[in-house]
Amino acid sequence: MDISNKTIERICRVFGVLNALGKSNIEFISSRDLAETTGTTDYSLRKDISSLGVTGYTRKGYNVGSLKEALGNKLALNKRRKACIVGLGRLGTALLDYEKFQEDGFEIVAGFDNSVNKLERIKTHIEVFADIYIREIIDKKGIELGIIAVPAEHAQDVADDLIDAGVKGILNFAPVKIIIPANIMYQDMDFTNALRMIAARLD
Amino acid sequence: MDISNKTIERICRVFGVLNALGKSNIEFISSRDLAETTGTTDYSLRKDISSLGVTGYTRKGYNVGSLKEALGNKLALNKRRKACIVGLGRLGTALLDYEKFQEDGFEIVAGFDNSVNKLERIKTHIEVFADIYIREIIDKKGIELGIIAVPAEHAQDVADDLIDAGVKGILNFAPVKIIIPANIMYQDMDFTNALRMIAARLD
Numbered sequence: 001m002d003i004s005n006k007t008i009e010r011i012c013r014v015f016g017v018l019n020a021l022g023k024s025n026i027e028f029i030s031s032r033d034l035a036e037t038t039g040t041t042d043y044s045l046r047k048d049i050s051s052l053g054v055t056g057y058t059r060k061g062y063n064v065g066s067l068k069e070a071l072g073n074k075l076a077l078n079k080r081r082k083a084c085i086v087g088l089g090r091l092g093t094a095l096l097d098y099e100k101f102q103e104d105g106f107e108i109v110a111g112f113d114n115s116v117n118k119l120e121r122i123k124t125h126i127e128v129f130a131d132i133y134i135r136e137i138i139d140k141k142g143i144e145l146g147i148i149a150v151p152a153e154h155a156q157d158v159a160d161d162l163i164d165a166g167v168k169g170i171l172n173f174a175p176v177k178i179i180i181p182a183n184i185m186y187q188d189m190d191f192t193n194a195l196r197m198i199a200a201r202l203d
Numbered sequence: 204m205d206i207s208n209k210t211i212e213r214i215c216r217v218f219g220v221l222n223a224l225g226k227s228n229i230e231f232i233s234s235r236d237l238a239e240t241t242g243t244t245d246y247s248l249r250k251d252i253s254s255l256g257v258t259g260y261t262r263k264g265y266n267v268g269s270l271k272e273a274l275g276n277k278l279a280l281n282k283r284r285k286a287c288i289v290g291l292g293r294l295g296t297a298l299l300d301y302e303k304f305q306e307d308g309f310e311i312v313a314g315f316d317n318s319v320n321k322l323e324r325i326k327t328h329i330e331v332f333a334d335i336y337i338r339e340i341i342d343k344k345g346i347e348l349g350i351i352a353v354p355a356e357h358a359q360d361v362a363d364d365l366i367d368a369g370v371k372g373i374l375n376f377a378p379v380k381i382i383i384p385a386n387i388m389y390q391d392m393d394f395t396n397a398l399r400m401i402a403a404r405l406d
Contacts, residue, residue: 094293198372
């Protein structure tokens with residue numbers, strides 16, 4: 001199935017909203033309300049959903065549980081995925097215990113850092129390892145996703161190690177562009193660029 | 204000047220790359236290399252730049268310093284902006300000392316939290332305050348940007364307080380959609396959605 005990145009982005013947001021609604025025991029939502037909550041229009045939302053071959057709009061609106069299930073199946077979002085974090089500075093340790101990941105089906109099962117000192121001082125319930133064990137642990141635990149939180153100058157090396165070790169997707173928090181083979185899924189979180197995009201619209 | 208969000212996003216990335224190149228004392232860059240580093244095509248890059256009325260492509264490529272200057276002037280990115288962070292949990296404190304912000308012209312001048320206990324324990328060189336002082340400090344220090352790092356259930360209240368206090372832009376790290384008036388610039392950093400977008404492309 002060939003789905004555009006924009007559609008995937010919107011559907012992922014819809015999935016997140018449905019997840020939250022489900023936890024609040026909300027059973028139905030109108031397409032207009034769902035569109036508004038996800039920052040899109042009624043028309044695009046319906047189009048995105050029907051482009052996945054998902055139906056199920058009733059007079060009461062979409063059934064939250066079954067729409068979530070159907071979209072999740074189409075985009076393999078119902079599967080739990082294991083992830084690791086490399087770089088346990090302030091940002092990395094904050095991410096290590098970021099509860100939202102767990103709630104949404106992403107299980108952080110390991111943290112790595114090159115400083116044994118830092119590893120000894122970290123307080124977390126997640127297992128942490130020296131980064132020389134990246135390959136071994138990724139393999140042993142079946143980790144599919146790697147989250148990079150090292151300084152910019154080490155990000156490319158860490159990405160290469162993670163890919164060698166077999167991860168299929170990378171989320172990069174280091175403020176630098178890294179080169180990733182086309183078969184590896186990649187997203188970056190560039191905080192500074194987000195601030196710039198805000199500033200660019202100011203006087 | 205009416206510039207699309209997509210163009211602004213790309214130009215902001217270009218600006219970030221030029222900033223980094225400038226620090227490494229690189230004087231010229233070809234449009235192809237610049238496009239590649241920012242993840243776009245040569246054609247779109249030139250189009251984006253010329254849509255701002257900026258010229259200056261020479262046989263040696265773009266002059267890094269003057270292109271940065273020109274784009275920065277067009278999008279008001281050369282101006283230093285003051286920002287504050289509300290919510291000093293793990294993520295908030297990590298952001299408080301995030302050096303990249305400073306390097307790129309964003310100066311974090313205050314942190315806020317509702318827990319006096321937390322404020323006393325925080326180690327940072329940034330001034331921190333109880334959140335009842337948000338309005339006073341924003342006004343006194345001339346803070347234009349607010350960064351939200353509180354739990355999801357408090358994000359909307361904090362956003363309302365920041366806007367009441369006069370910030371013009373908000374960067375939201377809380378994993379929830381918040382409602383913002385149209386005259387306030389807004390970006391969110393949804394980590395979980397980024398992981399979902401990766402997962403959606405996997406088997």
